[in-house]
Amino acid sequence: MGDPGTKQDLLSLxxxxxxGALRTGRxxxxxxxxENKPGVLTRIAGLFARRGxxxxxxxxxxxxDDQISxxxxxxxxxxxxxxxxxxxxxxxxxxxxxxxLEPEGTVARELALFKVAAEGRLAPRxxxxxxxxxxxxxxxxxxxxxxx
Amino acid sequence: xxxxxxxxxxxxAEGVEVVFxxxxxxxxxxxxxxxxAGIRHVLVRHEAGGGHAAAGYAxxxxxxxxxxxxxxxxxxxxxxxxxxAMMDSVPTVFITGQVRTxxxxxxxFQETDVVGITMPIVKHSFMIQHPLEIPxxxxxxxxxxxxxxxxxxxxxxxxxxxRADIPYEPVTDIHLPGYQPTHDGNTKQxxxxxxxxxxxxxxxxxxxxxxxxxxxxxxxxxxxxLDNFPVTCTLMGLGAFPAPDPQWLGMLGxxxxxxxxxxxxxxxxxxxxxxxxxxxxTGKLSEFAPRAKFVHIDIDPAEISKxxxxxIPIVGDAKNIVAKLVKEYRALEGVxxxxxxxxxxxxxxxxxxxxxxxxxSEGTEIKPQYLVEALYEATGGDAIVTTDIGQHQMWxxxxxxxxxxxxxxxxxxxxxxxxxxxxxxxxxxxxxxETVICLAGDGSVQMNMQELATCAQDGIDIKIFISNNGYLGxxxxxxxLFWDKRYSQVDMGQFPDFVKLxxxxxxxxxxxxxKTTLVDDIKKAIATPGPVMVDVRVTREENVYxxxxxxxxxxxxxG
Numbered sequence: 001m002g003d004p005g006t007k008q009d010l011l012s013l014x015x016x017x018x019x020g021a022l023r024t025g026r027x028x029x030x031x032x033x034x035e036n037k038p039g040v041l042t043r044i045a046g047l048f049a050r051r052g053x054x055x056x057x058x059x060x061x062x063x064x065d066d067q068i069s070x071x072x073x074x075x076x077x078x079x080x081x082x083x084x085x086x087x088x089x090x091x092x093x094x095x096x097x098x099x100x101l102e103p104e105g106t107v108a109r110e111l112a113l114f115k116v117a118a119e120g121r122l123a124p125r126x127x128x129x130x131x132x133x134x135x136x137x138x139x140x141x142x143x144x145x146x147x148x
Numbered sequence: 149x150x151x152x153x154x155x156x157x158x159x160x161a162e163g164v165e166v167v168f169x170x171x172x173x174x175x176x177x178x179x180x181x182x183x184x185a186g187i188r189h190v191l192v193r194h195e196a197g198g199g200h201a202a203a204g205y206a207x208x209x210x211x212x213x214x215x216x217x218x219x220x221x222x223x224x225x226x227x228x229x230x231x232x233a234m235m236d237s238v239p240t241v242f243i244t245g246q247v248r249t250x251x252x253x254x255x256x257f258q259e260t261d262v263v264g265i266t267m268p269i270v271k272h273s274f275m276i277q278h279p280l281e282i283p284x285x286x287x288x289x290x291x292x293x294x295x296x297x298x299x300x301x302x303x304x305x306x307x308x309x310x311r312a313d314i315p316y317e318p319v320t321d322i323h324l325p326g327y328q329p330t331h332d333g334n335t336k337q338x339x340x341x342x343x344x345x346x347x348x349x350x351x352x353x354x355x356x357x358x359x360x361x362x363x364x365x366x367x368x369x370x371x372x373x374l375d376n377f378p379v380t381c382t383l384m385g386l387g388a389f390p391a392p393d394p395q396w397l398g399m400l401g402x403x404x405x406x407x408x409x410x411x412x413x414x415x416x417x418x419x420x421x422x423x424x425x426x427x428x429x430t431g432k433l434s435e436f437a438p439r440a441k442f443v444h445i446d447i448d449p450a451e452i453s454k455x456x457x458x459x460i461p462i463v464g465d466a467k468n469i470v471a472k473l474v475k476e477y478r479a480l481e482g483v484x485x486x487x488x489x490x491x492x493x494x495x496x497x498x499x500x501x502x503x504x505x506x507x508x509s510e511g512t513e514i515k516p517q518y519l520v521e522a523l524y525e526a527t528g529g530d531a532i533v534t535t536d537i538g539q540h541q542m543w544x545x546x547x548x549x550x551x552x553x554x555x556x557x558x559x560x561x562x563x564x565x566x567x568x569x570x571x572x573x574x575x576x577x578x579x580x581x582e583t584v585i586c587l588a589g590d591g592s593v594q595m596n597m598q599e600l601a602t603c604a605q606d607g608i609d610i611k612i613f614i615s616n617n618g619y620l621g622x623x624x625x626x627x628x629l630f631w632d633k634r635y636s637q638v639d640m641g642q643f644p645d646f647v648k649l650x651x652x653x654x655x656x657x658x659x660x661x662x663k664t665t666l667v668d669d670i671k672k673a674i675a676t677p678g679p680v681m682v683d684v685r686v687t688r689e690e691n692v693y694x695x696x697x698x699x700x701x702x703x704x705x706x707g
Contacts, residue, residue, distance in 0.1 A: 009343060009346060009480040009481050009482050009483065010343060010346055010347045010480075010482060010483075011340070011343045011344060011347050012347065013344060013347055013348060013416055013417060013441050016344065016441045016459040016460065017459065018441075018442070018453070018457035018458060018459050019453065019457065019458065019459075019461065034326075035325075035326060038275065038277070039263065039264075039267070039275065042264070042267065043267060046267050046268055047268075050268050081453075083453070084450065084453075084454060087449050087450035088450050090449070090450070091448070091450055092326070093271075093272040093292065093324060093326050093327045094326055095326050096325055096326045
């Protein structure tokens with residue numbers, strides 16, 4: 001226990017600050033490693049639902065270890081105390097590790113896929129439009145044959 | 149061996165001495181294994197009774213309570229006891245039968261997704277998918293139930309897997325990578341808490357059921373004695389600190405003493421030990437203990453700063469942490485040991501001005517508060533007491549003074565009517581040499597009345613006292629106070645005849661109506677061998693006071 005009771009043995013109660021239950025006001029990306037067992041996603045989703053926490057986005061995928069999956073979800077820290085969210089998640093036996101990805105140290109990308117119904121000459125024009133916006137485009141076989 | 153025989157071996161390895169349960173189609177293989185298992189099985193009349201009995205057993209003994217149920221309705225009948233055990237952190241294991249694997253998902257006869265239904269109310273659950281998983285799952289279930297913050301764990305076993313042949317070897321290497329409860333508590337934080345206590349001029353120790361789960365009563369007492377710290381307990385914590393004691397403020401919360409609630413209101417430091425700032429404690433959250441800083445000791449990190457932000461959080465086992473806190477406090481120098489004199493003067497003032505009181509009857513009429521006092525006198529306080537939920541429960545908390553832990557068995561968090569009788573049954577099975585009393589309401593006792601048959605058949609010697617006012621009393625009180633006396637659906641009349649009913653169940657029935665002989669009558673009832681059920685006719689319309697109205701602040705107590 002070190003050397004208790006040496007220097008300053010009293011403190012000012014006024015100076016004590018409360019911790020936790022704070023709203024951070026920003027989105028949090030939680031990267032959660034879970035055991036790859038049936039029902040784990042239900043446990044996580046159910047926990048969010050009954051505690052009144054909103055999941056904004058959610059992805060689940062395998063990792064290099066087939067015993068372990070990764071759940072990545074975003075939660076709004078303006079609405080929910082993130083420390084409560086993570087502490088409740090930690091109580092799930094199948095949850096192994098939670099990382100709250102700090103924006104500075106995180107590379108985040110979003111991917112959107114648009115399907116454009118374009119016939120005849122509209123098809124190549126749509127493609128040009130896409131590439132000029134740094135997007136990639138593909139033309140389906142059906143569209144190619146109809147433009148011929 | 150058959151997987152079901154392996155289950156029995158697991159139970160034995162876990163030290164299980166009794167199982168409460170009821171057989172059905174899907175757990176027939178399990179009950180075949182019970183036939184010559186050499187483990188006591190108590191055949192309940194309803195699975196809910198089995199679940200609450202397991203909880204009563206666990207609360208009285210500190211060991212894991214075990215309940216077996218079949219699939220479908222058997223499993224759904226234990227949903228309430230499971231939720232109850234979750235809310236009160238009771239170490240329990242529920243083993244349910246499930247339909248054959250080829251029927252799963254087909255709406256087979258007596259099929260219910262019990263793992264799905266109970267997911268929000270279990271500490272953990274196991275759906276068995278291969279017979280080889282069974283022994284490990286059972287051992288992990290016991291480990292989870294009894295360690296960390298205790299709670300209910302379910303193992304759901306399909307009937308075909310239960311019959312499969314498997315090799316059994318005791319599992320001793322439990323490794324749950326996602327489950328590592330903290331026991332020790334952060335040394336720096338403990339030292340900080342000691343300094344805060346030494347600096348506080350109006351401190352209160354606020355002790356909850358977690359202190360009892362952690363077997364920390366001795367340590368709590370030692371902490372309190374260090375500097376004459378005032379102590380209050382929650383409903384679940386009663387017994388963690390001896391009730392008749394000069395440092396005892398009484399229970400706090402909705403029906404706690406004014407002294408305890410006022411002390412919380414004016415405290416400059418509150419040390420919460422295994423308590424979770426439930427709404428029945430805090431009243432209006434924004435006005436709860438507005439002058440206080442909080443030290444919060446809990447084994448569950450998620451409880452810390454959930455309702456009230458903690459200034460000094462300490463995660464770990466209460467016994468361990470409080471012992472270290474005592475050591476740290478003793479090592480401090482420059483502590484003014486007279487600093488609490490003004491605080492105690494203030495507290496003594498409240499105690500003198502606002503003792504717990506009720507207007508007793510003049511004649512032979514029995515006031516429900518007097519019934520509790522008579523029970524206390526007749527037993528000398530030497531009994532394990534369970535109650536149901538409602539007015540009688542609050543009066544019992546106020547007027548029966550618990551001096552030791554595990555003597556007061558409650559459904560605190562869930563507030564389950566029908567808990568008292570089966571919980572008393574479980575407690576008596578676990579503690580056969582103790583006097584076990586169930587103080588029930590005439591409303592709640594009927595919710596698990598069927599277990600009186602179990603008690604009669606098995607000779608489980610419990611004494612049930614029904615505080616009979618012919619009302620759902622607490623609801624009637626709220627209707628009187630907050631709903632303009634519109635007594636809607638609370639009058640239960642004088643049905644049934646409890647004395648005849650006791651007789652029909654093979655128990656002994658009495659009816660007491662005279663206050664002047666009540667103490668002696670109670671002694672007589674307790675001395676009567678076998679299960680006894682007593683119909684005590686009490687004043688019909690009596691209110692529990694004092695009271696913090698729902699959503700009001702503690703300092704605005706009424707009555």
